[in-house]
Amino acid sequence: MERKLKVSRRRLLEGVATLAVAAGAGWYAAGRGVFDARTGEPFAPWTAFRGRRGGELAELVRAAVLAASPHNTQPWLFEVHPDRIDVFSDRSRSLGTMDPFLREMHIGLGCAIENLALAAGSMGWAPRVELEAGPLPGSDPEGSRALEGAAPRAIRVASVRIEPGAAASPLVEVIARRHTNRGPYQAQRVPGSALQELSRLSEAGSDGEVVWLEHPDQRESFAAHTLRATETIVRDAAMVRDSDAWFRLAPEAVPSHRDGLTLDVMGLGPLLTAAVKLLPRPSAEQMHDDWLRVTREVHLAGDPAVGVIAVRDRYDLGARLRAGRLWQRMHLWATARGIAMHPLNQVPEVIDRERMLGRAPAMERSFTTALGLGDRQLTFAFRLGFPEREGVCGPRRAAEEVIRAA
Known part of the structure; x- marks a missing residue:
């Protein structure tokens, strides 16, 4: 009986120790974000866009912020006016030497403009996109060095004018799934x-x-x-x-x-x-x-x-x-x-x-x-x-964070 008691006590202690280690590992894993289900405020923008007719123009920005961008830098700012949305580059979100002439930054801005225009159609508006054009200041090595630290943070790259009447594109339905x-x-x-x-x-x-x-x-x-x-x-x-x-x-x-x-x-x-x-x-x-x-x-x-x-x-x-x-x-x-x-x-x-x-x-x-x-x-x-696994969403800044005062 005494031997059985000692064995049982040892097993009990081993079991407690195992549970303690498991609990500690679980706590550490939780602290390292192992069980992160991509929920909470950083991921809320993925479900914020509704695209209902009669909504406010700011709703279009909720679609725009779900666009692709290099390294998920989200290099955009928006001004919302009664008849249009102006799109700006945010140079503070540059990739530096990975993108010295902001080529990839502006491709990402084009992605946001496309989402915005598509969303306008789903809300009953006809978007008229006006893109800035021409050689960008700093698109040559000497100009790029001269502009360092001198260029304004935000530069307008497009205006999306909103007019009545449009047909919705089926692509709008997958904006939040891309x-x-x-x-x-x-x-x-x-x-x-x-x-x-x-x-x-x-x-x-x-x-x-x-x-x-x-x-x-x-x-x-x-x-x-x-x-x-x-x-x-x-x-x-x-x-x-x-x-x-x-x-x-x-x-x-x-x-x-x-x-x-x-x-x-x-x-x-x-x-x-x-x-x-x-x-x-x-x-x-x-x-x-x-x-x-x-x-x-x-x-x-x-x-x-x-x-x-x-x-x-x-x-x-x-x-x-x-x-x-x-x-x-x-x-x-x-x-x-x-x-x-x-x-x-x-x-x-x-x-x-x-x-x-x-x-x-x-x-x-x-x-x-x-x-x-x-x-x-x-x-x-x-x-x-065709993927072996579905892609997952990354964190996003909310539309309210990237709309600046007009």
Whole structure:
């Protein structure tokens, strides 16, 4: 009896110890955001847009803030007037050396403009979009350096005038479901008919053109250039620093910033995401080394369908905004049909970096020749396919935070 009691007591103590460890691990995991269900204020904007007829113009901004943007920087500000909404770039949200001429920033602004215009139709209005155009100040290396610290924070890039009467686009229904999917895609290829439909979404008369890399040699060359560009970026300390500034890996970073890239949107899958959250924050160099590995082993693996948006002048403001509108429209169309999309913009980022540093345009010459773009210039590159896992939403700033006094 005494021996049985000792055994029972030992087991009881072991059980208590196990529960204590489990409770401690659970508390630590909760503190690290392992069980974060992407709820609360940072994610409330994803359900805020209603799009009902007769609503206020500010409702359109609730759709605009759900648009795509580089590194989820959300580089927009809006002024709401009785008959229009003015859209401004917020230069304080620049990616720095990753985007020295604000090309990607303005593509993201084009995405927001597209969401805003589509939402207007669902609310019974006809939007008339007026884009600023022409060479952007600072779009050459000397001008870019001269503008540093001198340019105003906010510069108007477009006005969306609101007039009575319009038909709603079915794309409005998927604005809140569109997410960048950085995870693996299935081997099943996107049908050629879908690629043709996506190409038709380009506006008539626009200089932006979707070029599909349909031949295996083209896709192989695209993959080689993208990997080489990624390697260039991860060896560039300034680019790594400016990119890493937008990673929100600590749990407290999400509610305080409500922007940037979180572990949940990296496409790692739920179990690996939870495991990584338990680890200390990796260095910027390690994060970008991992990005290079994932680019090679996931994003470019299996010969994915890839395309580029080419324009006559990537440094023309109007061309950038129109490219962004096209990308957003394409992404919404694909979302409605279960097709995932993911930007792979390392090549144009390196092209911009070479220009910033005053170097010979080696990457641009090589890519343009290999892909047969002729006199067209690459401004955006992407992959698409049927995802193995659904993409998830990242944090967003509410419309009220980005509407400034008119």
